[in-house]
Amino acid sequence: MADRYFLLVCDDSPHDVVLTGPGVRVLDVAQVVRRLTGLSLWRSEVLATQVPAVVLEGVPREEAAAAAVALCEAGARAEAREQPEPDFLKH
Template identity: 75%
Template sequence: MADEYFLLVCDDVHHDVVLTDLGVQVTDVVQVVRRLTGLSLWRSKVLAMQVPAIVVACVPEEDAVAAVSALRDAGARAETREQPESDFLKP
């Protein structure tokens, strides 16, 4: 029996949320990171202190924009970055 492989192509490009600066209100930013990631308070603080850090990876654009908005409301600087295209489809 021959093996069949299917390639699923999705139009939605996934985004990463990158924390670029903690700002002045570190505890507020750590709480937002905790809420976004589901990590413990201690691990959220460790992640937030390693700027630039990818807080949330491989999410749809609207979720990434919402996460960046929450981080900015807490006083941090954050941005979304598109994930690079995979080399799988390139010849």
């Protein structure tokens, strides 16, 4: 049986929110990570200190941009990155 792959065309490609630096206010950043992910405060603090870390994965562009801004306002360095195209779609 042959495998078939279908590319669904949508308006927005998925984005990841990557924390690249916690800054000096790690607890403030951990609280924002907790609010965004729903993790416990302890796990959020661990995630905030182990950079680079993907905080959110596969979210729409607007949500990723808002999350990156919230992290930056807390003192972190963060960015929204577009997910790369899967290998099986490249020719």
